[in-house]
Amino acid sequence: MNNLVIFPMLIPVVAGLVMVVFRHKITLQRILSIISAVGIAVVTAILIHQVSTQGIQTIHLGGWVPPFGIVFVGDMFALILVFTTAIVAIACLFYAFSSISHKRESYYFYAFVQFLLAGVIGSFLTGDLFNLFVCFEVMLLASYVLISLGGERIQLRESIKYVLINIISSILFLISIGFLYGAVGTLNMAQISERVALAEQSGILTTVAILFLIVFALKSALFLFFWLPGSYAVPPAAVAALFGALLTKVGIYALYRTFTLMFYHEPGITHTLLGIMAGATMILGGIGAIAYQDIKRIVSYNVVIAVGFIIAGLAVFNVAAIEGAIYYLIHDMIAKALLFLLAGSIVYLTGQAWLKNVGGMIRHYPVLGWTFFLVVLSLAGIPPLSGFIGKVLVAQGALSGGSYVIAAVALGSSLLVLYSLLKIFKNTFWGETVLSDDEVIPLKKGMLLPCVFLAALSIGLGLGVEGISGYVTQAAETLMNPSIYIDAVLYDN
Amino acid sequence: METLMALLTGLLFAVGTYMVISRNFIRIILGTAIYSHGAHLLLITMGGLKGGAAPLLGQGNDLYVDALPQALILTAIVINFGVTAFFLVLAYRSNKELGTDDLYHLRGNKDE
Numbered sequence: 127m128n129n130l131v132i133f134p135m136l137i138p139v140v141a142g143l144v145m146v147v148f149r150h151k152i153t154l155q156r157i158l159s160i161i162s163a164v165g166i167a168v169v170t171a172i173l174i175h176q177v178s179t180q181g182i183q184t185i186h187l188g189g190w191v192p193p194f195g196i197v198f199v200g201d202m203f204a205l206i207l208v209f210t211t212a213i214v215a216i217a218c219l220f221y222a223f224s225s226i227s228h229k230r231e232s233y234y235f236y237a238f239v240q241f242l243l244a245g246v247i248g249s250f251l252t253g254d255l256f257n258l259f260v261c262f263e264v265m266l267l268a269s270y271v272l273i274s275l276g277g278e279r280i281q282l283r284e285s286i287k288y289v290l291i292n293i294i295s296s297i298l299f300l301i302s303i304g305f306l307y308g309a310v311g312t313l314n315m316a317q318i319s320e321r322v323a324l325a326e327q328s329g330i331l332t333t334v335a336i337l338f339l340i341v342f343a344l345k346s347a348l349f350l351f352f353w354l355p356g357s358y359a360v361p362p363a364a365v366a367a368l369f370g371a372l373l374t375k376v377g378i379y380a381l382y383r384t385f386t387l388m389f390y391h392e393p394g395i396t397h398t399l400l401g402i403m404a405g406a407t408m409i410l411g412g413i414g415a416i417a418y419q420d421i422k423r424i425v426s427y428n429v430v431i432a433v434g435f436i437i438a439g440l441a442v443f444n445v446a447a448i449e450g451a452i453y454y455l456i457h458d459m460i461a462k463a464l465l466f467l468l469a470g471s472i473v474y475l476t477g478q479a480w481l482k483n484v485g486g487m488i489r490h491y492p493v494l495g496w497t498f499f500l501v502v503l504s505l506a507g508i509p510p511l512s513g514f515i516g517k518v519l520v521a522q523g524a525l526s527g528g529s530y531v532i533a534a535v536a537l538g539s540s541l542l543v544l545y546s547l548l549k550i551f552k553n554t555f556w557g558e559t560v561l562s563d564d565e566v567i568p569l570k571k572g573m574l575l576p577c578v579f580l581a582a583l584s585i586g587l588g589l590g591v592e593g594i595s596g597y598v599t600q601a602a603e604t605l606m607n608p609s610i611y612i613d614a615v616l617y618d619n
Numbered sequence: 620m621e622t623l624m625a626l627l628t629g630l631l632f633a634v635g636t637y638m639v640i641s642r643n644f645i646r647i648i649l650g651t652a653i654y655s656h657g658a659h660l661l662l663i664t665m666g667g668l669k670g671g672a673a674p675l676l677g678q679g680n681d682l683y684v685d686a687l688p689q690a691l692i693l694t695a696i697v698i699n700f701g702v703t704a705f706f707l708v709l710a711y712r713s714n715k716e717l718g719t720d721d722l723y724h725l726r727g728n729k730d731e
Contacts, residue, residue, distance in 0.1 A: 256691055263698045270705060282713040283725050286644075289706055293651045294639070296702075300658040300695055307688070308665030 128176070128183040131200045133169045134208050135248045137162050142240030152228070155236040159219050162240060166247065167212035174205045178597060182604070182614035184253070192253070192615055193314035199253035199615055202601035203452065207250050207379060210456050213583065214371045214463045215243055217576040221467050222364035224572030225474065230276055230362070238275070242268035242368065249376045253615055255306070255313045258380065259299055262345070266292050269373060272365045273357065281360045288357040295344035302337040309334060316615035319388050319608050327391035335389035335396050339403075342384065346377020348437050349403040351430045355414065358429065359422035359479075363470020366422075370429050371463035375455065378436050385440060386448075386605040393443055401441030405535045407434030412542030416549070421479040424546050425469045428505065431539050432458045438536050439520045442527050449602040450519025456594075457512040457587060461504050464580040465547075468498050471573055472554055476561070481550065486559025490566050493574060495555040497581045502551055504584045506544035512587035624664040631657035644710040644720045648703065655699040659692045 141162035145155045176183055183200040186192060219239065226235060245265025252258050270292075274285040307313060309330055310321040322331055340350070347354045354374075358366055381400075389396055411430030418424050436458065439451025469479075471494060476484045488495040504511035507518075517540065524533035587594075604610050631653055638650025666688030672680035674689065714720050 256694070260694065260698070263702075267701065267705070270702075270709075274709060277712065277716065279716055282709070282716055286709060286713060286722075286725065289702075289709060290639075290647065290651070293702060293706070294654070297651070297654045297658045300655075301661055303691070304658070304662040304665040304688075307662075307691075308667075313687075 128173075128185055128200075130169060130173055130176075131183050131185040131198045131251065132187070134166045134173075134212075135198075135244055135251060137165045137169070138240040138244040138247065142237045142244065145237040145240065146234060149234065150232060152231050155231070156219075156223055159236045159240060160216065163212050163215045163219060163243070166243070167209060167216070170205055170209040170212060173200050174202070174209060174597065177202050177205060178600060182611065182618075184615055184618070193312055193317040196257050197253040197314065197316075197615055198251045199611070200251060201604050201611060201614070202597055203382070203605055204250040204379070206452070206456060206597060206601055207375065207459075208247050210459045211243065211246055211250070211372060214459055214580075215239070215368070217463060217467070217580050218364050218367045218371075220579075221367065221470075221573055221576040222362075224570045225364055225470070226362060227276075233275060235272075235275065238268045238271050239368065242272065242372070246372050246376055250379055253315050255303055255315060255318065259296070259303060262299070262376070263296065265373070265376065266296070269369065273361050273369075275365075276362070278360075284356050284360045287353055291344065291353040295341055298337065298344070299341045302334060302341055305334045305337065314615070315383065315387055316612045319612055320616070322388055323391065323608075327389060331389065332392050332395055335384070335392075336399065338384050338389070339381070339396065339399065342377045342380045343403060344377075346374045346381060346437075347407075347430055347433050348377070348381070349407045349410075349434075351407065351411070351433070354430060355423055355426040358426040359420070363467055363474070366470065367463045367466035370425070370466045371459045374429060374433055375459055378433060378455065381437060382440055382451075382605065387608050387611060390443075390608065397441050397443050400437055401529065401532055404434045404437040404441050405532060407431070408438070408535050408539040412539050412546075415546035416542055419481045421469050421472060421481060421550055421554075424550060425465055428465065428543060428546065429462060431543055432462065432505075435517075435520070435536055435539060438532050439523065442520070442524045442529050442532060444523050444527050445602055445606055446519050446526065447523025448605055449598055450516045450521075450523060452516075452598050452601055453519060453591070454513065454516025457504070457516055457584070460580055460583055460587065461501055461513065464497075464501050464577060464584065465505065467573075467577050467580070468494065468501060469550075471569060471577065472498075472550075474573070475567060475569060476554070481553040484554045484560060485557040486555070486561070488555040489559055490561070491555075491569055493578070494569060495551075497577050498551055498555065500581050501584065502544065502547040504588070505547060507540050510585070510588050512584045514588060515591050620668045621664055624660060624668065628657045628661045628664065631660065642722045644714065644722070647722070648706055648710060651706070652699075652703060655695070655703075659695060662688050662692050662695070 141158050148154050185198045187196045245261050248261035270289050274281055344350045411427050414427035415424050436451050439447040473479050504513050507513040521533050635650045635654035638646050666685040671682040671684040672678040674683045674686035
């Protein structure tokens with residue numbers, strides 16, 4: 127029992143509720159939202175230290191011993207993701223301060239960002255399947271509001287599709303939970319794992335596993351990503367960055383939990399399917415990324431490619447690949463937030479997202495340009511930057527596991543990422559300038575600084591891999607040995 | 620009893636799917652509502668439909684029905700209620716703003 131485990135979710139809930147009361151006090155809301163995000167980061171840092179010295183931390187809500195009550199579990203994998211979430215939230219909030227219109231701010235913008243964070247963090251920390259569903263809904267309802275807030279025509283058009291696809295996937299989630307409850311009679315993830323192991327994952331359980339695969343693939347844009355490029359192009363840059371960095375990652379996290387903790391007995395069926403879907407995601411996402419001339423679309427398709435890459439690590443399913451995927455997950459949350467913020471800045475400065483109509487921006491905005499170049503290299507996986515170590519480890523895991531096709535597709539997709547993003551860099555920053563001198567508007571410091579902060583973090587993550595390798599190794603170890611998780615949740619009272 | 624319920628939920632999902640793939644907003648929203656009914660019935664069925672008293676301790680019976688699926692459904696109902704209310708208002712607003720309730724006219728603009 128450790129009461130601290132609930133705090134990363136509790137802080138944003140309380141902060142959001144306070145903000146609802148003080149609707150017109152924008153300054154207060156800004157200060158409160160930063161305090162909340164920093165608070166989450168601090169609490170999570172303490173928890174990470176505790177987990178690395180004392181093992182997995184849990185809290186039994188209401189004092190009910192699992193499996194009868196709801197349990198929140200802070201294992202290393204979840205806590206690393208919560209910490210990264212808090213860091214990304216700080217950068218996106220600072221960007222929002224100088225980019226979100228006053229009208230949006232006064233209609234509960236910051237409160238909904240807090241509720242979104244609560245949903246995301248709750249999904250990472252919960253140890254109960256139905257509670258995961260509820261946290262998903264908290265996150266999704268906040269995202270429905272954030273995607274349609276402002277009510278522009280294009281926003282309404284895309285949010286209808288976004289809401290519909292998520293309602294259907296939530297219903298599917300509910301059905302899968304029903305089937306699993308009927309089959310094993312419990313909702314606690316650790317106990318489900320035990321009972322699935324006891325039944326040696328019979329045919330019906332593999333079917334349920336594939337249902338879960340479909341549900342989380344819809345949420346995380348794995349293969350079933352048709353809804354994503356349209357939806358992520360419409361909200362303001364700060365919101366799109368939060369979505370691109372956090373929402374799909376929750377689906378990825380759920381896939382990792384499902385297929386390392388509960389359904390790991392039939393890798394010949396489930397993990398092969400994951401591998402096929404991951405490969406198809408990388409190929410189709412890559413085609414989408416190089417096909418478009420619209421900056422926001424290219425960036426959205428890059429989210430899809432990264433999802434395929436991270437799930438490829440799960441499909442290979444050995445220690446090296448899982449470790450690599452965790453490194454890549456941390457890197458991708460930071461780099462995708464940065465990429466969306468930079469794309470938003472370019473659109474803000476030029477007034478359009480069409481590549482053919484912009485050019486020569488490096489003359490007026492050198493810092494922005496070189497930051498963009500840096501994130502391009504980082505996402506492609508060039509050695510000193512943060513994307514490198516993840517790609518190497520996933521490729522190494524795939525080769526040693528004999529999955530040559532996945533290794534080839536994963537490395538080939540890096541080239542498509544590099545090409546699609548360099549296309550943006552070349553067209554917008556190089557060439558003849560199309561902005562005349564009196565059209566040039568200065569880039570706000572409040573928009574540039576979060577980008578520089580995230581870029582510095584990406585470099586730091588690349589150079590300081592050894593600093594976090596201990597934590598990542600521990601996370602991968604827990605994922606590969608479900609008994610560690612089960613012992614901590616069910617038998618460590 | 621379970622077989623009968625399975626057939627009913629299957630019918631509800633079939634009707635829901637037919638509604639959701641139509642072009643009209645309201646039909647789609649009704650389709651999602653029918654889906655959620657199907658999911659809730661499925662949850663209660665998967666909990667088992669054996670006879671027993673209502674889950675109230677004062678009933679003084681030996682056997683009770685499973686209380687957990689009922690709590691799950693209650694949670695799912697209110698969540699779905701909130702989402703449906705939001706979706707209906709979104710459809711109303713889009714209809715006023717975009718001037719159509721036909722999804723076919725909600726394609727992208729010309730340069731996409």
